[in-house]
Amino acid sequence: MDQPPRTSPVTLHDVAREAGVSLATASRALNGSERKVNEAYREKVLAAAARLNYTPNLSAQAVAKGATNTVALLVADIADPYFSSIAAGVIRASEQSGLVVTMAVTGRSPDRELELVRALRGQRPRVMILAGSRSSASDGEQALITELTAFEQNGGRVVFISQNELPFRTVVIDNTDGARMLATRLVELGYRRFAAITGADDLLTSRDRLAGFAAGLAEHDLSIRPDHIVRSEFTRDGGFSGAVQLIEQGLDDIDLVFAASDVMAVGALSAFREAGVVPGDAIAIAGFDDIPTVRDITPPLTTVRIPLEEIGAQALALAIGEDTDAAVTIGSTVVVRESTPPR
Amino acid sequence: MDQPPRTSPVTLHDVAREAGVSLATASRALNGSERKVNEAYREKVLAAAARLNYTPNLSAQAVAKGATNTVALLVADIADPYFSSIAAGVIRASEQSGLVVTMAVTGRSPDRELELVRALRGQRPRVMILAGSRSSASDGEQALITELTAFEQNGGRVVFISQNELPFRTVVIDNTDGARMLATRLVELGYRRFAAITGADDLLTSRDRLAGFAAGLAEHDLSIRPDHIVRSEFTRDGGFSGAVQLIEQGLDDIDLVFAASDVMAVGALSAFREAGVVPGDAIAIAGFDDIPTVRDITPPLTTVRIPLEEIGAQALALAIGEDTDAAVTIGSTVVVRESTPPR
DNA sequence: GATAACAGGGAAAGCGTTCTCCCACACCGG
DNA sequence: CCGGTGTGGGAGAACGCTTTCCCTGTTATC
Numbered sequence: 015m016d017q018p019p020r021t022s023p024v025t026l027h028d029v030a031r032e033a034g035v036s037l038a039t040a041s042r043a044l045n046g047s048e049r050k051v052n053e054a055y056r057e058k059v060l061a062a063a064a065r066l067n068y069t070p071n072l073s074a075q076a077v078a079k080g081a082t083n084t085v086a087l088l089v090a091d092i093a094d095p096y097f098s099s100i101a102a103g104v105i106r107a108s109e110q111s112g113l114v115v116t117m118a119v120t121g122r123s124p125d126r127e128l129e130l131v132r133a134l135r136g137q138r139p140r141v142m143i144l145a146g147s148r149s150s151a152s153d154g155e156q157a158l159i160t161e162l163t164a165f166e167q168n169g170g171r172v173v174f175i176s177q178n179e180l181p182f183r184t185v186v187i188d189n190t191d192g193a194r195m196l197a198t199r200l201v202e203l204g205y206r207r208f209a210a211i212t213g214a215d216d217l218l219t220s221r222d223r224l225a226g227f228a229a230g231l232a233e234h235d236l237s238i239r240p241d242h243i244v245r246s247e248f249t250r251d252g253g254f255s256g257a258v259q260l261i262e263q264g265l266d267d268i269d270l271v272f273a274a275s276d277v278m279a280v281g282a283l284s285a286f287r288e289a290g291v292v293p294g295d296a297i298a299i300a301g302f303d304d305i306p307t308v309r310d311i312t313p314p315l316t317t318v319r320i321p322l323e324e325i326g327a328q329a330l331a332l333a334i335g336e337d338t339d340a341a342v343t344i345g346s347t348v349v350v351r352e353s354t355p356p357r
Numbered sequence: 358m359d360q361p362p363r364t365s366p367v368t369l370h371d372v373a374r375e376a377g378v379s380l381a382t383a384s385r386a387l388n389g390s391e392r393k394v395n396e397a398y399r400e401k402v403l404a405a406a407a408r409l410n411y412t413p414n415l416s417a418q419a420v421a422k423g424a425t426n427t428v429a430l431l432v433a434d435i436a437d438p439y440f441s442s443i444a445a446g447v448i449r450a451s452e453q454s455g456l457v458v459t460m461a462v463t464g465r466s467p468d469r470e471l472e473l474v475r476a477l478r479g480q481r482p483r484v485m486i487l488a489g490s491r492s493s494a495s496d497g498e499q500a501l502i503t504e505l506t507a508f509e510q511n512g513g514r515v516v517f518i519s520q521n522e523l524p525f526r527t528v529v530i531d532n533t534d535g536a537r538m539l540a541t542r543l544v545e546l547g548y549r550r551f552a553a554i555t556g557a558d559d560l561l562t563s564r565d566r567l568a569g570f571a572a573g574l575a576e577h578d579l580s581i582r583p584d585h586i587v588r589s590e591f592t593r594d595g596g597f598s599g600a601v602q603l604i605e606q607g608l609d610d611i612d613l614v615f616a617a618s619d620v621m622a623v624g625a626l627s628a629f630r631e632a633g634v635v636p637g638d639a640i641a642i643a644g645f646d647d648i649p650t651v652r653d654i655t656p657p658l659t660t661v662r663i664p665l666e667e668i669g670a671q672a673l674a675l676a677i678g679e680d681t682d683a684a685v686t687i688g689s690t691v692v693v694r695e696s697t698p699p700r
Numbered sequence: 701g702a703t704a705a706c707a708g709g710g711a712a713a714g715c716g717t718t719c720t721c722c723c724a725c726a727c728c729g730g
Numbered sequence: 731c732c733g734g735t736g737t738g739g740g741a742g743a744a745c746g747c748t749t750t751c752c753c754t755g756t757t758a759t760c
Contacts (some may be wrong), residue, residue, distance in 0.1 A: 023511045072479040074716035076416035098441040116459040136415040168366040312655035379710045417746035
């Protein structure tokens with residue numbers, strides 16, 4: 015595979031020599047903007063660069079300029095449609111701005127997150143976007159804040175996607191209000207007896223959604239029986255096992271299950287179906303996020319739509335934008351589908 | 358947001374001064390491996406680094422060493438579960454090897470792909486992994502090969518995920534054989550009258566799968582009526598519109614629809630359901646890939662399982678491995694689920 | 701106790717860029 | 731014809747590291 019001598023990459027120096035100009039001129043013709051360079055020279059340089067198939071060494075540019083074109087993106091799990099949709103938005107927006115995205119996956123571990131932030135900081139990215147799910151009482155929190163503050167003091171920008179409880183720019187997803195509206199809507203549809211499958215209690219996203227849902231119910235003097243709230247992993251399998259738990263407890267007093275995310279709802283749906291409980295009929299289900307797949311499952315899922323790709327794009331805009339708005343709040347809409355027929 | 362004076366990042370120089378040692382010693386204590394440094398000195402340096410919250414500038418390291426720790430990953434669409442699963446595998450394996458992944462999205466455009474390869478080459482990554490869907494007759498193909506060959510001659514490694522029709526290392530997905538086995542299995546289940554929804558004709562993945570499926574049928578003296586093969590976008594919506602087209606043509610002479618990917622199958626399922634044709638009952642459906650969601654849709658989808666995450670991990674292994682095996686072939690297994698009940 | 705061998709610190713030369721100076725030259729007004 | 735004012739090329743410093751090379755001090759060997 016490696017028969018040819020293995021040449022070393024073409025440098026700007028080579029291009030300059032080939033074009034018969036100085037290093038400085040070559041640099042200016044190819045990348046440096048400010049100063050004009052004689053049209054004849056410029057063409058000679060461009061021709062030489064093309065002939066040699068030259069590509070500027072971005073690392074060298076970065077050290078010379080003291081700035082990169084990099085966006086560092088941290089997500090919990092790229093195979094999860096919630097995060098991959100957000101990532102798609104970040105990447106699209108980045109490419110439009112001529113930025114390159116480097117991505118790391120925390121696997122939902124705060125320790126790993128801190129470690130990755132430290133490592134990514136070495137890249138001196140322009141922007142760091144953290145789309146992990148924040149949890150409330152993590153010990154490493156302070157260390158993370160220290161790290162990110164240092165990063166900002168060196169001229170970087172930090173953007174969180176989640177709750178704005180941290181002192182950084184944030185794309186705020188209005189989990190509480192979205193869940194509240196969903197609850198109201200479900201009450202209007204005739205539902206009265208609720209259960210919920212949520213993530214661990216310190217997961218802010220999950221907690222806010224549950225709280226919002228409960229608040230919405232409270233407005234109609236309804237509530238969720240404490241034993242009808244089951245906690246589980248914030249994943250498809252967590253949703254599955256949460257539903258299993260509900261089934262084992264007995265479904266008599268439940269006509270609707272609220273899952274704190276669509277991914278969990280999908281898992282729950284499968285659990286119900288496997289147990290012979292027909293979703294949308296014997297039991298209604300609602301989720302949160304409106305990930306692409308939920309319109310294709312059966313029954314199509316009632317959920318709260320948040321524009322995931324746009325959130326990713328907004329995060330980048332917030333990061334590179336001039337205005338120092340500390341937060342952008344993303345609205346959500348309730349989408350009623352067949353998993354919650356009127357009753 | 359930026360009140361504090363905005364200090365510049367801590368450099369190795371600062372650390373060395375703080376620790377009272379030379380630059381060389383600091384470098385060796387923190388990163389450089391070969392030479393030993395006195396334990397007392399090393400501790401002083403590490404302490405100083407921690408005190409100043411130093412992070413080595415990776416760009417500077419890259420230009421000094423002439424090598425990076427970067428893996429460049431190109432995918433067609435990160436929101437597509439096929440690619441996001443592969444990406445998850447690449448990222449996991451990369452992090453295990455201490456490599457950083459930079460990701461770019463081609464949006465299925467060969468021109469864009471070429472452009473991105475050029476741009477990413479500037480990063481001087483150790484490895485470039487291309488997971489786009491290859492298409493046969495793309496004009497820019499030669500330019501892409503030139504670019505990638507140059508990259509390899511400079512010491513980089515290129516890995517494709519797809520078909521090995523290009524002169525680079527490849528993780529080969531055995532589309533043909535998988536589809537052939539699927540066809541055989543479906544014939545065993547009693548199906549005789551087939552239709553297919555596939556991608557554009559020059560998309561190799563799609564073409565191979567269709568060819569394999571047809572070959573499998575041929576072994577049992579069966580075939581797909583040419584007018585029962587519809588071509589469409591290789592996406593969920595493409596699957597949907599493909600199914601609509603079949604419905605409009607009439608489903609009388611069809612009892613099973615083979616979709617060239619699970620994503621398409623999912624779209625097709627929705628189309629059938631919307632048209633009142635019950636999938637798994639009035640019409641059977643089979644897909645290809647075994648993306649995570651297909652076990653959660655209704656009916657659960659019969660498909661050909663390929664271990665997507667492992668493919669991603671294999672791609673990285675192939676890239677950084679010593680052995681110059683040009684290709685690794687990934688086996689596939691038929692998974693029969695309820696979308697194709699015996700008949 | 702003299703000498704060879706080695707360990708390990710520090711100075712300085714790179715790595716591939718950008719960018720600040722400096723300078724030569726052309727052009728202009730008086 | 732002279733000095734002033736651009737204009738734009740080129741030399742070289744700088745960016746933050748790694749690594750080679752030199753040199754001193756310690757240890758091993760006879």
